Amino acid sequence: MSDIRPGQERYVAPIDETPLRAIDAVNVDAVPENQWKEAWKRLRTSVLFWLATGILLVIAAMIFFPSLFTGADPKSADLMNSFSPPSDGHPFGYTQQGADVWARTVHGARASVAVGVLTTIIVAVLGIITGAIAGFYGGIVDTLISRFSDIFFSIPLLLACIVVISVLNNTFPERGFWGSVFVVVAALSLFAWPQITRQMRGAVLEIKNLEFVDAATAIGASKMKNLRRHIVPNALAPVIVASTISLGVFIVAESSLSFLGLGLPANVVSWGNDISAAQSQVRSGQNLQVMFVPAAALAITVLGFILLGEAVREALDPKARKK
């Protein structure tokens, strides 16, 4: 052992010469890791997150580049092909009307996801603004917003949409793709925002009494700046999780409305319409793929959004997972 010097009987560890001051020194310039950066670090290692991202990327590709998946035209229908079995280039055969099942499923992604995404954006923006105002200002403003949202909350979402859309169907019977999407989105958003309002209000109420908000007030931040810079960003986490999951719920709601004949009109290619049109086949027990292919696409997409929400929830709140 080279550490043993001549005259020394046994090994003695060298004195730790790190000056004490260096240990005590705190790097004051280091930016504290923010919540989202830390969450991203955890997300990167989450299997759930990559599974969800994978699913959603495939769906996004279907929406923007449908020709990658199918060469057939979803709207061309030839009754000669009614319920034709699968053939080369048409992996799932044909519908009763003689349209390519796979092509309709690929092209149907656009309308269904558009409804989900647009509704979620509107609902999140409305809910975040109203919830933040109600929670932050309290008093009469809070009472007004809370009671107002209670009213919309008291009508179950699907029932409300049934009424709104049957009225709008009478008022604007003719509308194009975006017009039809807009009607469904408007009906869903009108009655779905109170859920996010409640959540946001709760989160803001919790955060506005925390010490860092007092600290910001102490160094002179105005009320508005406090709300914008400190409270809202910190209250967003649960709302983002809830919105991601509700995106899936809205896609399901659109398909349920289509099933009732109140979703997108029949000339729009959407999963809801295709599943709804295929219901008579299921009763006969034949040509099941006509229903199950669009239904599976819908379920996988919704699962993708729910899994993404779950993964983000776990990443933002690691305590919940360890328990």
Place this chain on the structure above:
Amino acid sequence: MWWYVGKRLLQTIPVFLGATLILFILLKLRPGDPILNLAGNKPVSQEVRDALAAQYHLDDPLFVQWLQFAKNAITLNFGETFAGQPVFDLIKQTFPVTVVLAVMALAIDAILGITLGTIAGLRRNGWFDSSALVVSLLLLSVPIFVVGFVMQLVFGVKLGWVEPTVGPDWNIGKLLLPAIVLAIANFAYTIRLTRTSVAENLTADHVRTARAKGLSNGLVVRRHVLRNSLVPVVTYIGINLGSLMAGAIITETIFNIPGIGNAAYTAIQKGETSTVVAIVTFMVLVYVLMSLLVDLIYAVLDPRIRYV
């Protein structure tokens, strides 16, 4: 307690008025002349027009018409269908089946959801918990009508265990499959809520105390964990009645059950907007009353609520 009951009752009034206002506005937004609609789009003489306007309060200010609408809803006077049948008669004929169906669905949801959720919560992160999580996520992603068609196909058409559709002479046996389908929509949430709630309560102080004083595991779970865990679950199941009624429209249509949901579906198909609005108004009325009831039961179960 009475103070809480009073407060909760008072809160119900603006909610009910607001809900009727929304429905009333929607009804008013319908295009066309309501009198011509009533008369089947035939030309109407001025006397008939005046008489109809007086009968349906069409000349009153909108505000008064709305109060009239709200009053009609409370007194269950919903007008007539296009065929001339009072909507309330239609509701009286169809509502009992829906109530039976909804109660069966609630029972299935509560029994299965709470049992499976408790097992998953007690053995958190075990194989049962993980598979329950996967199954509940899958159930959440599939629309209820697809579940309905699959069940109908498998158990009704292929296996022949039950009749695929119910038809006018219904009984509890026939309603079992539709009730399961209706329950599935909420089942996933019930499992997850129970699981989280049980898992949280397992680490609570009072549970540790109960163990420390030597209670058996079974007693601790039954008396101390479950009782406390079930409070949010019971509320959730109660609030679910609303989504059950919306789900009933779909389930009753698939299985051809002569319930209120099916009546709503038929009215939608015929484009009878006023009947649709009347039925939905009735459902909202039931929903508002049920959530009031659930909140009051909740206050009895959990004394903490009364003092908040």
